[in-house]
Amino acid sequence: MNFSFEVKKTDATGARRGRLATPHGQIETPAFMPVGTTATIKALTHEALEELGTSILLANTYHLYLRPGHELIRKLGGLHQFMSWQRAILTDSGGYQVFSLSALRKVTDEGVTFRSHLDGSEHLLTPEKAVEVQLALGSDIAMVLDECIETPAPREKAEAALVRTTRWAKQARQHFLANENLYPGVSQWQFGIVQGATFADLRRESARQLLDLDFSGYAVGGLAVGEPHSITCGMTGEVTALLPADRPRYLMGVGKPEQLADYVALGIDMMDCVLPTRAARHACLYTSEGRVLIKNARYASDTRPIDPQCSCSVCKRYTRAYLRHLFAAGEITASILATHHNIHFYLDIMRQIREAIEFGNLAKFSAEMQACYVAGPA
C-alpha cells in the first residue's frame, strides 16, 4: 500500500496538521482541493496548477463516465495519464449530482437513474458501478455513492437518505474490497460519506454506521447546500467528534474563504469547493481585503493589483483596470487570470492555516479573515 495518513500535530482548537501520502505525491493537510469535474480545472493549465502548488484535485465520476467514458480513459492508461496530471486525484462518486441534477434523476434503493444532461440517455449508477468507474479511472481516492439532499430537509427525508447512503456504503465497501486490485498499477483509497442533513442525532448515527465499514477516510457530505454556516459547523463538529483520529476527514463542497479555518478548527483535513474557480469566471476575486467584484465601475481606472498583499503571478503583473477591461470585453483571458489568482488565494489560505496550527494561533488567523470579509475591500 502506497498510502498513509499521519497527524503530526493537533492544536487547542482541535485542528490537525498532517500529511497524506499517495502514490501520486504527498498532500500537506489541512488541504484545499480545486475542483476539476471533467478532468480540468476550468481556465487553468496543469502547468499553472503545479506552479500554484496544487497537490490534489477533484474529478467527477458521473461526468467522466458520460464523457469521454471511463473505459476509454482506462484504455488510455487511466485518468492521471489521460489528463497528464501526475499529482493526486480524488474522484467524487456522482452523489452530488443526485442533488444538483435533481430534475434529471430518479433515486431508488438500487441506485440513481440519471437522464444524461448531455444527450438525454438513461444511465443507472449503482454503488457498485460507481466503484467500478472510479477504479477504471484510477483515481487515488474514490468516494462512495451517497444520496446528497438539500437542506433544510424534513426529517423523514433525511432519515431515508441516511439509510440509503449507509446501505450503499456497505455495498460499495464490499465491492471495492473485492475489486481493489482489479487493475495492475492502480492503488486506491475509498472514503465513506456521512449524511444526516441538519439533524445532529442522524449525523452521529450515520458516522457510527460508517465506522463499522472501516473506510480509509471519512467525508462529511450534504452540507453547505442551503443551511446557515453555523449549522454547517455544528453538524461537522458532531461528526468529527466521532471519527477516528488516524483517518483523514474530508468536508465536501466547502467553502467561502473566511469559513475554511472554521472547518479546520473542527478537525477537518480536506476540503474542496467550486467557489474559487466559478466565482473567478464570474468576476468575483478573493483578496486579503475581502471580495473584489472586478466588473464594478469603480475599478475602471484602478491601477493597483487585484490584491496588493498577494504574491501570485497575476498580481505581480496586471492591474485591476486591465482585469476589469478583460471581463467587460468578454475575453477568455479574464477567466484565466481570475481563476489563477483565486486558486492561489485559496491555497495560500491553507498554507497560512497549516502554519497557524503549527504556531498555535489558528483562532487569531480565523478572526482576521472574518474581519476583512465583513469589512469588505478598500
Place this chain on the structure above:
RNA sequence: GGACGGGUGGGUGAGUGGCUAAAACCAGCAGACUGUAAAUCUGCCGCUCCUUGCGGGCUACGGAGGUUCGAAUCCUCCCCCGUCCA
C-alpha cells in the same frame, strides 16, 4: 428632377388606433454563486414626486399641424437617410 423604402428609448430593432414608458437582444449599473448542466443566473436600466404602490405627475417613437374619446401607429406639409431611374 423622378420612383420606391425608411427615420422608434445609449445601440440594433419589434411594434401599424387603446392591453405601449413602448418586445427582444446588446451596451450600461448592481447582485448572486459552496462534493460544477454555470465564461452562468438574477435585478435595475426616460425624468420626477411621495404615503415606495402591480402609486401619482411629466416627457417620449425625425419636425409641425390635423383626424379621433384615444395616435409610435391614420391624414397633410416639411426635414433628413438609403436604393434605383434620369
